[in-house]
């Protein structure tokens with residue numbers, strides 16, 4: 001899989017050249033021994049779990065027939081959590097004779113593989129078993145530490161193998177999750193442009209265009225995905241990998257995630273803190289993309305009002321809000337509260353400045369929303385054909401979902417829909433849909 005951006009780029013940056021190699025298509029797993037050997041790697045360490053063990057057998061067979069030695073650890077679990085226990089047992093099983101780490105899996109195994117690779121300084125390859133999330137090309141691991149969700153800087157894969165014969169065997173829910181994570185890009189690209197306009201945040205049209213094209217391909221192939229056609233599975237896999245590549249090229253997470261990902265983060269944080277229900281990342285993103293799109297359509301109907309917005313910001317009670325955050329999210333709220341101390345998004349002078357830009361450029365903002373948001377029938381059609389599991393409804397009751405949407409403005413320093421609505425004094429008046 002190839003990608004290139006013009007150099008110099010019209011955005012004014014010289015984009016880094018990603019160092020990883022990405023192979024997709026039928027049978028590419030058999031290229032692994034040769035790809036390792038070409039990097040002078042002689043003995044990989046494989047990690048996998050109970051679900052991915054059959055595919056690990058294929059990898060082992062490919063290595064054996066090439067005469068390459070290897071060591072391995074197969075987690076006995078089928079449902080692995082990316083926590084201290086899993087990381088600890090992996091480190092304790094690592095064979096120091098090995099000069100490369102190869103994970104056979106997707107989400108959690110990929111996070112653990114990146115962690116082990118970064119700890120041991122060994123190059124990393126991922127043999128993807130499901131096109132289910134967009135962490136293949138990213139250099140971070142999403143882990144549960146002390147019961148909190150953290151994103152640890154680890155290392156990006158040197159080699160990403162998406163064998164469509166393996167990927168198409170993924171459980172249906174993981175195929176759906178992958179498409180869900182791609183649908184999120186409608187919102188992420190839109191919010192990136194909006195923040196560029198309001199805050200002058202860096203934006204690259206070339207990177208955005210790359211993601212739009214990948215998303216379009218996934219949507220065109222949408223009905224073939226659940227029939228497990230390899231072209232559709234490959235489109236989703238490539239789109240997800242490209243999401244990670246785009247983040248690296250842009251140096252920010254903007255191309256791949258927006259407010260819908262923040263909903264998903266909060267579902268995960270509440271799951272860790274209170275044991276509430278959680279779904280696969282991409283399933284949560286799919287559901288939240290539907291909610292975000294609906295909220296954006298409602299935002300189009302607003303008439304910004306300077307006095308209302310100023311009065312709302314003046315009356316905003318931060319102490320009370322912090323109490324609500326703690327109640328909603330638990331211990332994870334502390335980092336969000338601390339972030340505001342350095343960021344100052346609630347600072348009244350900063351608010352006033354943003355508000356003036358929003359008021360004077362409201363037509364441009366709504367034009368971006370109209371351009372980037374797919375027609376309601378299109379998105380609703382995809383979501384209904386995806387038939388997200390009934391259990392999605394247990395992610396949150398409607399009252400909590402409303403509170404979760406408010407809290408999305410505090411997750412990180414990104415300017416997302418909930419911040420725009422806060423700036424307009426409309427946040428608590430807009431009606432948040434239900435799951």
Ligand SMILES: [Zn+2]
Nearest residue numbers: 009011204206
């Ligand atoms: Zn650029």
Ligand SMILES: [Zn+2]
Nearest residue numbers: 134181261285
């Ligand atoms: Zn994602």
